[in-house]
Amino acid sequence: MKKIILVAGATGNLGSMISLALVKRGAVVKALVRKDSDVTKSSILKDAGVEIISVDYDDIEHLRKACEGVDCVISTLAGLTEVILDTQKRLLDAALSAGVKRFIPSDFCTDYNALIPGENRNFDLRRAFKEYIDKTKIATTSIFNGAFADILQYNTPILNLKNKTIGYWGDKADWKLDFTTVKNTAAFTSEVALQEHTPRDLHIASFQISPNLLSEQIKLITGQTYIVQKLGEMDQFSDSIKLQRASNPSGEMELYSKWQQSQYLYSMYSTQHSGIDNNRYENLEWTSASELLQSFL
Ligand SMILES: NC(=O)c1ccc[n+]([C@@H]2O[C@H](COP(=O)([O-])OP(=O)(O)OC[C@H]3O[C@@H](n4cnc5c(N)ncnc54)[C@H](OP(=O)(O)O)[C@@H]3O)[C@@H](O)[C@H]2O)c1
Numbered sequence: 510m511k512k513i514i515l516v517a518g519a520t521g522n523l524g525s526m527i528s529l530a531l532v533k534r535g536a537v538v539k540a541l542v543r544k545d546s547d548v549t550k551s552s553i554l555k556d557a558g559v560e561i562i563s564v565d566y567d568d569i570e571h572l573r574k575a576c577e578g579v580d581c582v583i584s585t586l587a588g589l590t591e592v593i594l595d596t597q598k599r600l601l602d603a604a605l606s607a608g609v610k611r612f613i614p615s616d617f618c619t620d621y622n623a624l625i626p627g628e629n630r631n632f633d634l635r636r637a638f639k640e641y642i643d644k645t646k647i648a649t650t651s652i653f654n655g656a657f658a659d660i661l662q663y664n665t666p667i668l669n670l671k672n673k674t675i676g677y678w679g680d681k682a683d684w685k686l687d688f689t690t691v692k693n694t695a696a697f698t699s700e701v702a703l704q705e706h707t708p709r710d711l712h713i714a715s716f717q718i719s720p721n722l723l724s725e726q727i728k729l730i731t732g733q734t735y736i737v738q739k740l741g742e743m744d745q746f747s748d749s750i751k752l753q754r755a756s757n758p759s760g761e762m763e764l765y766s767k768w769q770q771s772q773y774l775y776s777m778y779s780t781q782h783s784g785i786d787n788n789r790y791e792n793l794e795w796t797s798a799s800e801l802l803q804s805f806l
Pocket residue numbers: 517518519520521522523524541542543545546547566585586587588592596615616617618619654655656657660
């Protein structure tokens with residue numbers, strides 16, 4: 510029998526790719542959208558065979574009905590407390606009440622389990638949701654993908670295309686960073702959702718690359734030299750982020766405030782996957798660092 514998968518946040522970047530990856534794998538896909546959701550994107554999903562369910566996330570009974578008969582709920586919601594905690598909890602409660610057996614929360618990030626609470630605001634929200642869901646009976650799987658590899662093209666301190674520099678902190682020029690493309694994350698998540706049982710946590714990476722290796726790859730592709738430069742010590746970085754945060758209270762209301770982006774970089778240089786689960790599914794193809802870099806360099 511075909512599996513029925515419900516995707517929340519389905520018109521978003523990751524949610525839409527997961528929905529399409531599930532259709533490709535023969536699942537029955539139901540997409541939760543809101544009245545403000547992007548109509549063009551929900552039309553694309555509808556045309557691909559996804560059932561669109563328009564919900565108000567405050568309407569618990571409607572949410573419960575949408576969850577009836579569903580094998581697994583995938584949340585790809587993006588937001589702050591009211592989304593990652595409040596809305597996601599309502600979705601989980603509805604799934605539990607409808608008897609759904611499996612839930613994939615909107616983690617899709619660096620594995621925060623080994624990180625110190627308080628160092629990354631967005632991870633703290635995920636940690637709080639984890640505490641809630643782990644007290645329930647639903648079988649939960651978090652997917653940790655490091656950073657979306659696609660960010661490499663957006664002039665971050667890790668790879669500054671304008672200045673041709675690659676930044677690192679502490680003694681971490683050879684520290685491997687975990688990157689996964691959104692497409693690879695979506696394909697892997699769809700496979701996870703279609704299984705009966707999966708572990709609590711799964712780790713993936715399209716590629717793992719250090720600042721020095723990144724520089725070597727770029728040299729091979731473009732012939733150009735990107736300078737690998739130390740941007741400071743890790744504790745200095747941490748202190749400067751705390752200062753940035755304290756002096757920018759309006760950033761508390763922004764999902765990707767500047768200091769939150771710095772917190773993400775700090776996390777990537779603080780923890781890394783000790784093992785990866787890429788080979789769980791034989792049919793997946795992973796984008797290499799070289800392929801990704803060639804797509805925009
Ligand atoms: N590891 C990384 O580097 C990285 C980078 C970016 C994102 N992420 C994570 O990946 C996941 C998906 O992110 P994304 O980039 O796909 O985000 P996105 O494109 O912004 O989509 C998120 C979806 O969340 C839903 N949403 C937003 N506000 C909501 C609200 N108030 N109530 C209910 N639903 C709301 C919307 O769904 P509808 O409009 O369809 O209802 C939206 O399409 C998140 O966990 C995000 O943190 C990870």
